[in-house]
Amino acid sequence: MSQSILEKIEALRAELHQHNFDYYVEDNATVSDFEFDLKLKQLQDLEKNYPQFYDPNSPTLRVGGEITKNFPTIHHQFRMYSLDNSYDFDDLEDWEKRIIKTIDEPVEFVAELKYDGASISIFYENGKLKQAVTRGDGFQGDEITANVKTISDIPLKLKGDFPPQFFMRGEIYLTRKNFDKINSLREEEGLDLFMNPRNTASGSLKMQDSAEVRKRGLSAVLYQFISSDTPAETHWELLQDAKKWGFKVSNQAKLCKNLDEIKDFITFWDEHRHELPFEIDGIVLKVNSIKQQSQLGYTAKSPRWAMAYKFKAEKVETELVTVTYQVGRTGAITPVANLKPVLLAGTIVKRASLHNEDIIKKLGLHDHDFVFVEKGGEIIPKIVGINLEKRDANSQEIEYITNCPECGTELVRIEDQAIHFCPNDLHCPPQVVGRMIHYVSRKALDIEGLGAETIEQLYRAKLVENPADFYILTKEQLLPLERMAEKSAQNILDGVENSKQIPYEKVLFGIGIKHVGETVAKKLAKNFNSIDDLKNATAEELIQVEDIGGKIAESIVNFFQNPENILMIERLKSYGVQLEKGENTNEVLSSILENKTFLFTGKLSLFTREAAEEMVEKHGGKNISAVSKNLNYLIVGEKAGSKLKKAQDIGSIQILDEQEFLDLIKE
Numbered sequence: 001m002s003q004s005i006l007e008k009i010e011a012l013r014a015e016l017h018q019h020n021f022d023y024y025v026e027d028n029a030t031v032s033d034f035e036f037d038l039k040l041k042q043l044q045d046l047e048k049n050y051p052q053f054y055d056p057n058s059p060t061l062r063v064g065g066e067i068t069k070n071f072p073t074i075h076h077q078f079r080m081y082s083l084d085n086s087y088d089f090d091d092l093e094d095w096e097k098r099i100i101k102t103i104d105e106p107v108e109f110v111a112e113l114k115y116d117g118a119s120i121s122i123f124y125e126n127g128k129l130k131q132a133v134t135r136g137d138g139f140q141g142d143e144i145t146a147n148v149k150t151i152s153d154i155p156l157k158l159k160g161d162f163p164p165q166f167f168m169r170g171e172i173y174l175t176r177k178n179f180d181k182i183n184s185l186r187e188e189e190g191l192d193l194f195m196n197p198r199n200t201a202s203g204s205l206k207m208q209d210s211a212e213v214r215k216r217g218l219s220a221v222l223y224q225f226i227s228s229d230t231p232a233e234t235h236w237e238l239l240q241d242a243k244k245w246g247f248k249v250s251n252q253a254k255l256c257k258n259l260d261e262i263k264d265f266i267t268f269w270d271e272h273r274h275e276l277p278f279e280i281d282g283i284v285l286k287v288n289s290i291k292q293q294s295q296l297g298y299t300a301k302s303p304r305w306a307m308a309y310k311f312k313a314e315k316v317e318t319e320l321v322t323v324t325y326q327v328g329r330t331g332a333i334t335p336v337a338n339l340k341p342v343l344l345a346g347t348i349v350k351r352a353s354l355h356n357e358d359i360i361k362k363l364g365l366h367d368h369d370f371v372f373v374e375k376g377g378e379i380i381p382k383i384v385g386i387n388l389e390k391r392d393a394n395s396q397e398i399e400y401i402t403n404c405p406e407c408g409t410e411l412v413r414i415e416d417q418a419i420h421f422c423p424n425d426l427h428c429p430p431q432v433v434g435r436m437i438h439y440v441s442r443k444a445l446d447i448e449g450l451g452a453e454t455i456e457q458l459y460r461a462k463l464v465e466n467p468a469d470f471y472i473l474t475k476e477q478l479l480p481l482e483r484m485a486e487k488s489a490q491n492i493l494d495g496v497e498n499s500k501q502i503p504y505e506k507v508l509f510g511i512g513i514k515h516v517g518e519t520v521a522k523k524l525a526k527n528f529n530s531i532d533d534l535k536n537a538t539a540e541e542l543i544q545v546e547d548i549g550g551k552i553a554e555s556i557v558n559f560f561q562n563p564e565n566i567l568m569i570e571r572l573k574s575y576g577v578q579l580e581k582g583e584n585t586n587e588v589l590s591s592i593l594e595n596k597t598f599l600f601t602g603k604l605s606l607f608t609r610e611a612a613e614e615m616v617e618k619h620g621g622k623n624i625s626a627v628s629k630n631l632n633y634l635i636v637g638e639k640a641g642s643k644l645k646k647a648q649d650i651g652s653i654q655i656l657d658e659q660e661f662l663d664l665i666k667e
């Protein structure tokens with residue numbers, strides 16, 4: 001008996017640890033919050049009833065996952081606790097009863113929205129933002145000050161009568177509008193789309209380049225003042241004070257005198273949450289009096305004075321019409337369930353993702369089944385179950401396709417992967433288009449004016465089929481296209497012309513040899529002076545190059561065995577595209593900057609940032625992306641901002657203007 005309980009506890013712990021890892025470290029949730037919380041609760045109950053199986057590392061005692069290495073780890077002076085969850089009003093009544101047992105005076109509450117983003121702790125000293133740290137595992141998190149400073153909702157300097165030292169906690173999130181904007185840009189560039197605003201927000205906070213963070217358009221709200229010496233008696237007053245000091249505090253927070261007012265608040269927002277411009281996944285309730293809060297204290301995992309109320313993921317039933325299959329730009333196949341339109345979480349849903357063959361099999365989906373559809377944090381809802389009572393006895397189980405719906409080629413499924421691919425990368429339409437989109441993208445040939453949509457149009461009009469065709473486009477061919485004016489057509493022609501100056505290594509990346517990413521392309525360019533040298537290299541020779549393994553070598557050899565690729569390359573050469581090392585690639589001019597690191601900031605006027613970084617490399621120096629003690633030189637242009645300040649604070653960094661940088665090289 002107790003053996004099987006222990007097994008159950010251990011299985012739950014292992015599963016929750018994995019989900020935590022997926023969620024916090026990989027930023028890639030694999031189960032819905034609701035499922036996760038149910039499992040956690042199951043485990044909590046078992047642990048309570050069987051205290052002999054206590055484990056200090058149980059997921060019930062930890063908030064989240066491990067620490068990612070890229071940012072310095074900071075110990076939280078005040079632990080960042082998790083919140084206990086409740087799912088119905090009974091849970092809330094129990095909570096209130098427990099409170100009343102400890103506190104024998106009236107208790108007030110503050111009800112707040114539970115923002116679905118990434119939590120943050122920010123330290124302010126003498127009215128200035130000093131340090132921002134992620135929650136991490138609750139005990140320690142990542143220092144991401146530079147990134148947080150890019151978020152305009154967060155004050156860098158306070159006003160009014162603020163305490164000299166304190167922490168503000170809050171949530172960083174993305175509005176739905178900005179999330180959609182990011183995804184449409186990514187679609188333009190042919191990149192994978194992000195799953196949901198929450199993961200995108202927390203992923204953005206861990207980007208290396210804070211300028212990129214800024215572009216994400218993150219929002220923030222602050223909801224908790226923390227200090228050992230609290231200047232007010234209630235949480236509510238602290239929120240009002242924080243607002244006066246310049247913090248963005250939620251406008252929806254409400255002071256509630258009793259449970260009934262709390263229930264009204266919850267009911268209201270459960271119904272109206274889809275009208276908010278951002279996502280919330282519940283309500284947070286906090287005991288208002290700071291004195292009562294400290295009387296109630298904390299459990300191993302969460303404050304007793306606070307409680308989250310989680311909204312149920314909304315679920316509806318609808319009929320499956322068909323299953324269709326989309327072919328991505330890399331040839332990956334995604335099955336999609338087309339549904340009878342149904343209202344779910346404020347939007348009309350017509351499609352649900354089925355992910356892959358295994359998931360369809362696991363569901364046991366039949367044609368015209370009635371399915372339950374749930375919307376978690378993801379933009380595309382998913383099928384979570386089937387109403388078997390409504391199944392037609394004559395219905396057939398859905399059979400996964402064997403051939404590509406776009407080109408008819410037999411699909412392959414790579415061992416150990418759940419996903420099917422169409423192997424016809426040279427002639428399968430979405431893949432042909434994907435390859436051209438890759439060729440013009442910013443990190444490759446950077447052809448401005450040629451977006452994904454234009455390329456699709458050109459392909460449909462049979463004007464382009466591979467990157468070489470861009471170079472023979474004429475204005476007469478472009479003008480009849482949709483939404484194409486004289487100016488945009490000229491823009492494209494200029495962009496194509498300018499791409500002939502793009503260095504060899506970027507062209508190598510752009511022609512889309514499988515497994516040859518940016519870094520590998522650079523290495524190849526360094527070791528093989530021209531594409532002809534690369535073409536003639538054997539797999540054995542290729543493997544000699546640092547970082548190039550058997551898989552990449554094989555893919556390169558295969559690429560050059562295909563006559564169509566050879567023809568494309570010969571054509572690119574004839575149009576003047578850089579297919580060998582030119583004057584402006586990789587050559588070493590001096591080693592004068594050896595072992596020195598550089599960073600450029602602000603608006604440069606004597607040269608572009610790219611050219612400057614190239615100069616650094618040619619003289620043996622190294623470009624790095626952030627100000628730290630490892631930085632030797634910061635070169636500042638006009639309007640340099642936080643980087644300059646940070647460099648001055650560190651003190652050991654030499655700060656130069658553009659002319660001084662040039663002088664340094666001249667020496």
Ligand code: AMP
Pocket residue numbers: 081082083084112113114115116117118119120135170171223284308
């Ligand atoms: P959980 O992640 O389910 O343990 O819930 C705790 C998290 O809720 C905190 O770490 C915060 O990131 C988040 N949260 C969102 N809104 C609030 C709020 N108004 N007050 C406190 N925590 C909040």
Ligand code: ZN
Pocket residue numbers: 327404405406407408409422423424428429
């Ligand atoms: Zn195909």
